[in-house]
Amino acid sequence: MSHLFFGYFASMIIATSILVVALKNPVYSALSLLVMFFHVAGLFVTLHAEFLAAVQIIVYAGAILVLYLFVVMILNVKQDDRYHNQWRAAGFVCAPLLIEAMVLLSGGAKARMTGTQAVPGPSAESLAPDNTLAIGQTLFSTYLFPFEVASLVLLVAMIGAIVLAKREIGEPDNPNPMLRTKAAE
């Protein structure tokens, strides 16, 4: 049963990922990306990591992809042919990747023959009743320092975005009415 679900989710992820880069309409690409995020969340559920599944949908599907869609719609790119028909470049990138994948897969097959599983099923510890608790405890004890570093990096990125997007209030050629009212205050 779990293998069936894994097969479904994995094949859908592959198919929709290809569609994201292959479709010519950027809105359709964004929608395929949405479907892909859902199936990644599904993979997390099959691994009994419900917390990660929910966070995956909230963060990627609920926030980031909406912003992508926003940009696509504001720019109103109906079709952009610049990035299509680049088969030669694609071939150059894909050939080594394909070879690498073959090598890895044959290695995985060998490992299965010697007894170790190529696709690990849900392990016993991931079946803990409350994976939210487990993630929280691991994150704030073992990985506390990386966690803090990541939050610092995100904070810097946030400040950077504000600095880049902000214009000086007194700037004369400022067409934005919102900033003008602020200057008046």
Place this chain on the structure above:
Amino acid sequence: MVTEFGLRLAISLTQIGAVMCIVVLTVLILTLAERKVLGWMQDRMGPMEVGPYGILQPFADAIKLFFKEDIVPAGANKLIFTMAPILCLIPTFIGFAVIPWGPNWTFEVNGIIVKPFVISDINIGILYILAFASLAAYGIILGGWASNSKYSLLGGLRSAAQVISYELNVGLAIVGVLILAGSLSLVKITDGQTGWFWNWYIFALPAPQLFAFVVYVISVVAETNRVPFDLPEAESELVAGFFTEYSGLRFAFFFLAEYANMVLVSCVASALFLGGWNAPYPGTLMDLVGLSSWSWIESTMWFAIKTYSLLFLFFWLRATLPRLRYDQLMRFGWKVMLPIALANIVVTAIAVFIAQQIK
């Protein structure tokens, strides 16, 4: 094995059917109640023509929408135009799966444990609702884009910005409750609020979530695109916003989604902050009378009363407040609501920590 699976499926489908019926019925009542309440508040009668006292008005509306001509504008993206109302509706209805409607009872049918008052008690209940609530924006933004109309597009874009901004506040307002409850499951959160009404998380020591409740209510009003935050459908500037081009059944879907979403956020608010199905006194009156097996009626009624009071608040706000300007909306969300929600998390966390140390 197969019969067990079949039985489980049958029980779940029955529960889902029952919940769907209740929600759709509530939406029907709401459409009438809104017009009636607004009428009374504005010293009018409201709808009076269909049926005695106008109570059959929702059915007349539904039949009208059902038989209306279905128009797809020329130049619209047909696929996405058709998909958008469904994309709007599904996430809202899915959320009801984890709402506890009544006491946390369990009984066994042929070795299968059934919880009659919740379809599925999953351990990330509230995150599940937030995850699907965040998807409702897609229906709106795609509907606006696919209509190929500038009013719809502007409505859709406004909505996307608004929903993302206020969703953040909803999530942060809930965190305080989660710290107090120590669980993400709505069933466990409600169970933590039994006893007198001062055990409800809105009043509970060590950190009453009063501010979080206010932030939550204001933010969900914005998230459901209701007055005074209904900028995505501001009729004086955008005709009808993202559903300008929609008619007939597809319009009905958007309408249904908006009202079902109101019901959902009210249910979540009463489960998180107002004790869910718990009465304001310990136990139930039915227990005192000796009719323990009927106490679920009292519990579910308390849940209904709380939910309907919050829904009444939605109408009340609509009758009272004028619409905000877009920059006011954004400034209010990011500069007022967000800091309050963040401060609430800090204060709650410190209070809970101190309370644990004292114990």
